[in-house]
Amino acid sequence: MHPHIPIKNDPKPFFAKVPELKNQPKASLRVVDKCDWCEDRRAQGFADPACVANCFGKALVFGDRNDPESRVAKLIAAEKTVVLFPDLGTKPQVLYIAPDPAVFRAAELQINDE
Numbered sequence: 107m108h109p110h111i112p113i114k115n116d117p118k119p120f121f122a123k124v125p126e127l128k129n130q131p132k133a134s135l136r137v138v139d140k141c142d143w144c145e146d147r148r149a150q151g152f153a154d155p156a157c158v159a160n161c162f163g164k165a166l167v168f169g170d171r172n173d174p175e176s177r178v179a180k181l182i183a184a185e186k187t188v189v190l191f192p193d194l195g196t197k198p199q200v201l202y203i204a205p206d207p208a209v210f211r212a213a214e215l216q217i218n219d220e
């Protein structure tokens with residue numbers, strides 16, 4: 107939640123699905139914030155965003171894709187990557203290493219692009 111921007115809409119329609127909202131004064135409710143790559147955290151000297159630093163599976167890699175020596179640039183160069191909903195034209199900056207269809211076939215699972 108954004109620390110400063112309050113919601114504008116009436117929260118009552120959401121009480122049934124999110125009952126914990128009922129006890130919150132409207133003035134205390136905040137809008138959902140957009141990912142900013144943990145700008146504040148990195149300004150404090152941390153190299154990685156919180157989600158990258160805390161991913162125990164080390165599934166997330168953060169870095170400057172324009173720096174050819176960065177791990178993220180090397181991964182992009184070496185792997186086939188995809189973005190979510192490229193047709194929306196939002197130029198996503200989160201890339202996913204495309205799944206290997208053979209792995210899914212071996213597990214008898216389907217992936218979206220097959």
Ligand code: SF4
Nearest residue numbers: 141143144155156157
């Ligand atoms: S924790 Fe991850 S998803 Fe959340 S703001 Fe930081 S970089 Fe974005």
